[in-house]
Structure formats: structure tokens, C-alpha cells
Amino acid sequence: xxxxxxxxxxxEIDSFEIIQANLRxxxxxxxSAKDQDIKFCAGxxxxxxxETGVEWGVCSIIVIDYETRTIVEKAVSKAEIHVPYxxxxxxxxxxxxxxxxxxxxxxxxxxxIFDGNGILHPRRMGIATHASFFLNKPTIGIAKSxxxxxxxxFKMPKNVAGSYKDIIVKNEIYGRALRTHTxxxxxxxxxxxxxxxxMTTEITLKLINNxxxxxxxxxxxxxxxxxxxxxxxxxxx
DNA sequence: GCGACAG
DNA sequence: ATCTTGTCGC
Numbered sequence: 001x002x003x004x005x006x007x008x009x010x011x012e013i014d015s016f017e018i019i020q021a022n023l024r025x026x027x028x029x030x031x032s033a034k035d036q037d038i039k040f041c042a043g044x045x046x047x048x049x050x051e052t053g054v055e056w057g058v059c060s061i062i063v064i065d066y067e068t069r070t071i072v073e074k075a076v077s078k079a080e081i082h083v084p085y086x087x088x089x090x091x092x093x094x095x096x097x098x099x100x101x102x103x104x105x106x107x108x109x110x111x112x113i114f115d116g117n118g119i120l121h122p123r124r125m126g127i128a129t130h131a132s133f134f135l136n137k138p139t140i141g142i143a144k145s146x147x148x149x150x151x152x153x154f155k156m157p158k159n160v161a162g163s164y165k166d167i168i169v170k171n172e173i174y175g176r177a178l179r180t181h182t183x184x185x186x187x188x189x190x191x192x193x194x195x196x197x198x199m200t201t202e203i204t205l206k207l208i209n210n211x212x213x214x215x216x217x218x219x220x221x222x223x224x225x226x227x228x229x230x231x232x233x234x235x236x237x
Numbered sequence: 238g239c240g241a242c243a244g
Numbered sequence: 245a246t247c248t249t250g251t252c253g254c
Contacts, residue, residue: 046244048245057245085245087242094244116243126243147243188243 020125032196033138042109043217047225049233057081059097060224077101091130117141120175120190128192139192
């Protein structure tokens with residue numbers, strides 16, 4: 001699939017929903033990526049700002065060595081944003097920017113971790129899940145706040161690093177409220193695609209350091225994206 | 238009209 | 245997401 005087929009500027013929102021409904025059938029979580037298969041792991045994030053009435057967005061992808069946790073590559077994309085944010089349609093807004101940055105990578109990551117949900121989503125098609133069909137790689141979704149689905153609320157995990165509570169929708173585990181540090185609010189993890197929930201949980205926890213509740217690649221992408229915004233936004237002090 | 242609302 | 249100061253704590 002090509003980004004041209006889904007670019008928000010070229011399709012309508014209902015076409016987007018149809019595309020997602022078709023992609024959803026192809027999601028594979030059983031044939032999961034394994035920990036030992038991962039050499040390079042990428043974190044993805046997007047930041048926004050406004051300049052003379054125009055909204056801009058910058059996406060950064062940070063690739064690290066899974067074992068040594070050192071940065072091996074960075075990629076960036078920047079563009080005017082004309083699609084408004086709508087809960088449940090984040091991919092419609094930021095996927096084009098993500099794909100553009102991903103195309104610039106010379107290293108092929110074995111896993112992409114997103115700032116946003118995977119199948120923990122009303123249509124089981126959060127940005128991490130949707131993105132995997134362009135990246136053709138396993139993806140994980142990490143949300144900093146809970147996106148409520150079908151009236152299902154999450155339960156607080158015990159206040160111990162590593163503890164979690166499953167988020168169950170229609171008899172299926174969609175994701176987990178995961179505590180990555182004691183005394184720190186949980187994050188909300190879910191499978192994107194091509195990976196199962198136990199491995200998603202294991203990898204997420206393995207990529208946590210004491211600087212953030214978010215896994216290292218996502219944290220680094222978040223820092224980079226804000227640094228770039230400061231650099232590009234001429235109206236910023 | 239009111240509430241909900243990933244980023 | 246972004247707008248924003250100080251402040252409490254390790």
C-alpha cells in the first residue's frame with residue numbers, strides 16, 4: 001500500500017474508514033515478533049505549531065540499538081497540516097508525516113513504537129496499527145492517557161513498577177494500563193500489528209529507564225520533535 | 238444543549 | 245497537541 005492511497009488531502013473521511021475496515025482484517029497478532037529478533041527499534045512522535053495562520057507539523061523517528069540503547073539513526077519530515085485532530089482519527093492526520101520520515105531511513109527498524117494507540121481503539125485501528133501496513137514491520141502503541149472505548153474504563157494497576165491491568169472490550173484484551181515506575185501514573189500500551197501483547201509488554205518494560213515513564217525511543221523522539229519545533233518556528237522565543 | 242476527547 | 249511558573253521531591 002502506498003501513502004498516496006490514503007493521504008488525507010486526497011481522500012474523504014468515509015473512504016478512510018473503509019480502508020481501515022479492510023486493513024483491520026489483515027491484522028496479525030499471533031505470529032508475533034520475538035525479543036531476540038529485534039536489533040533496531042524506532043520511536044515515532046509528531047509536534048505542531050502555528051505560524052501566520054498556518055499549522056505546521058514535524059515528525060521525528062529515532063532508531064536505537066535495542067541492546068545498547070544507543071541512537072543509530074534519526075529521520076525527520078516537516079509539512080503544513082491541513083487536517084484537524086479528531087479523536088479516533090489520529091492516523092488520518094499524522095500518518096502522512098510519519099511515512100515521509102520513515103522513507104528517509106537507511107536502517108530498517110525491526111520494530112516501531114508509536115506515541116498513540118494500537119488496537120486499543122474504537123475500531124481496533126489506532127495509528128500504530130494502521131502504520132504497520134505502510135512500514136511492513138511490527139508496531140506497538142503507547143498512549144499517555146486513556147482513550148475510552150465502548151464505555152469501558154481502565155482499572156488502576158498496583159503502585160509497583162511493572163504491574164498492569166488488562167483493558168477488556170467485548171471479551172478481548174485490547175491493551176494494558178501499565179505502570180512503568182512506582183509512584184508514576186500508568187501508560188496505556190497495546191499491540192499495533194505483527195506482535196502479541198506479552199511481547200509488547202516485555203519490550204516496553206525493557207526500554208524503560210529512570211528518566212521517563214515512556215520507553216526510550218518514544219521519549220527520545222518526543223525530545224527531538226520539540227527541539228526541531230523550536231528550531232523551525234521563527235515566531236518562538 | 239451536554240459531555241467526551243489517543244495526539 | 246499547545247498555552248505556561250513555580251515548586252515539591254529524589
